[in-house]
Amino acid sequence: MDYSPDLDLFARTELFQGTSPEALRFLQASAGRRRLAAGDILLQQGDRTTSLFVVIAGRLRASQMAQDGQQIIIRYIGPGEVAGYAALVGSDTHPGTVTAVDDSHLIGWTSAIVRQIMERYPIVAINALTLLGRRYHEMQIRLRELSTERVERRIGHTLLRLAHQSGRRTARGIEIAFPLSRRDLAEMVGTTLHTVSRTLSAWEERGIVSCGRCRVVLCKPHALVAIADEEEE
Amino acid sequence: MDYSPDLDLFARTELFQGTSPEALRFLQASAGRRRLAAGDILLQQGDRTTSLFVVIAGRLRASQMAQDGQQIIIRYIGPGEVAGYAALVGSDTHPGTVTAVDDSHLIGWTSAIVRQIMERYPIVAINALTLLGRRYHEMQIRLRELSTERVERRIGHTLLRLAHQSGRRTARGIEIAFPLSRRDLAEMVGTTLHTVSRTLSAWEERGIVSCGRCRVVLCKPHALVAIADEEEE
DNA sequence: CGGACTTTTGAAGTAATTCAAGGGGAGTGG
DNA sequence: CCACTCCCCTTGAATTACTTCAAAAGTCCG
The missing domain is CATH 1.10.10.10 (Winged helix-like DNA-binding domain superfamily/Winged helix DNA-binding domain)
Structure with a gap:
């Protein structure tokens, strides 16, 4: 198994930047892998939160649906980015659906492990804050565009x-x-x-x-x- | 000076829930106070990030402005909530303007202290994630409403x-x-x-x-x- | 080659904006 | 206390950007 390329990628993702080699090894050891074909669904709106994912390769679409079936696309998620942020913020269900739009390769961790990681390595929680802050800011801008x-x-x-x-x-x-x-x-x-x-x-x-x-x-x-x-x- | 009522409030805010008494004492000691009259501006879009605030009493409005002067209201911020989240997510400028709509009382910390706090007390970073995740989710819903x-x-x-x-x-x-x-x-x-x-x-x-x-x-x-x-x- | 999906384009309809004008309440200052 | 001013609010009428409705053409795939 070629673990090293993944390990390489880890250190460069937005979420794990600046983590210690020890932390990276722990992340490595506790990670799961997931492959999706274009069109496959990673997780669905309303599902119980079980895992957090980081995209290694491919592209996914995060969308939100209303009761009446009307749908909007929240964002597209590419390599190095986080998918399934619910596990990061401690929400118990996923706020949206994430679908692969290209064949994709992800790595993931269970919510419990994510929690552990953040408690043991605060830098990860801080990174998570930074990236979520950026996403929040993007949303503000989109909201303004849409309004005006x-x-x-x-x-x-x-x-x-x-x-x-x-x-x-x-x-x-x-x-x-x-x-x-x-x-x-x-x-x-x-x-x-x-x-x-x-x-x-x-x-x-x-x-x-x-x-x-x-x-x-x-x-x-x-x-x-x-x-x-x-x-x- | 009556410090105890503030100390009481601390423990109940979304950001500092579950922190140790020691952490609370540190927060207490490093906090600044700020009073605003209705209409006063707490911080302006584009300003350098210097502080993070928690609302003790009153109410504020976070808004975003485009170059052409068109404005939207992002949210209203009430007692116990965070204002000026830029310091929390490590952004160097404020993404929006925050104005008091009622006479308000806030406590604040400089960005450097906030960073220290999060490194020393990971629970605070995790709380911050939770609250930002909630705000992000609210934004998704508003975006969907606005679209559909x-x-x-x-x-x-x-x-x-x-x-x-x-x-x-x-x-x-x-x-x-x-x-x-x-x-x-x-x-x-x-x-x-x-x-x-x-x-x-x-x-x-x-x-x-x-x-x-x-x-x-x-x-x-x-x-x-x-x-x-x-x-x- | 059928069938499902994507795209294009015209025409009709409409929700909401823009334009316009006036009324009213709160505060200020004489 | 009245006059003045500044917002805030209301309500019609005209306009329009966009949607909805409709139909057909293009494209990919098994």
Whole structure:
């Protein structure tokens, strides 16, 4: 078994940065592994919290559903990031559903072990605070955008964010590096897939983006920035 | 100086629950006090993070502003709650502005001390995680409401939440226990003060609420629940 | 090649904003 | 105590950004 690559990765994740070699060994020893194919569900909204995961490879989507079935996408989770934060904050059920959107590889720990780790190695709890604080801040910004901005601008901001956190340089521009349908984008932005489709079509005509089935490439990111941040008068 | 009442309060706040008497003494010794009149600003968005506060008495409003001046209200903060969470998560600037909406009394610690406390008493970091996790979850729910629900329903949910966290039983019903203008409510809900005004007027006609200048009383909370949660068909 | 899903685009409808104007309450200062 | 001012609130009417409804075309996969 090739443990060392994982051990390497550990030290670089947001959650375990700065932990002692001893702590890393303990984490290593107590970890479980999990592989998911694209479309598989890691955990479901309302389920009892049993584990915390860190993404090694792949990408997942955290979403929230209302009783009436309406769904929104909270965020996408990539390598090095935490999935299933409920175990981190001591919540007994998962607030959302996490689904793999690409084949993914994760490592996980039970809630009890997570608790132990944080008590033994406070740096982990402090790291967790930092990352949760960052997520909270992102949410504030999204909430503000959703409250005050028009759809076109929100789509712009959302695409720029996605490109920033998981863009891949290509010949044609920056490609969002995972399958993202118009519906997905709509559920991130708070609109309908129709409006997203229309907006992307208009942008494609102006050469700003280039899209296909579940694919978006930002050809002129600066033009998108202009749309997203331009002064309103 | 009457230190003991504060010491009493400490142990009951969300952040310091379960801390040892020794820790409480240290907290006590290193704390600063701050009094604010209604309208005073505790800290401003973009300011360097210097301190963390816990509200002893009064109420404050955390808000976020965009470049264009558009503002939203993130949340109201009451006794026992944390204000200025940036110091908790190691962010170097404050993500929002916190303003007193009633005369308030707070205690605070510098960022350096907060860091020390968390390293020495991991329980505090774990408590911080729990409370931030709860706030994050609340944000997810608001984001979902804002994305998927109509204004009337959102106003309903918002009022119910406010009543829950700071409602005061009165003869006429549950009163939101701090000044809350139509504009404030609009900035929480993501709409205009006009729409809020119209909605409240309509509800007042049906006897569901009773409002005045910066005052809202929920006379028939169950009717509001029906509006907020009723199945759509 | 059928079938499921994604995407596009037009047309109609509407919830909510924007525009506009007036009324009222609270505090201030003469 | 009255006049003045500053908010806060209310209510109509016009406008619009976006949704909803509808239908068809494209794309992937077994």
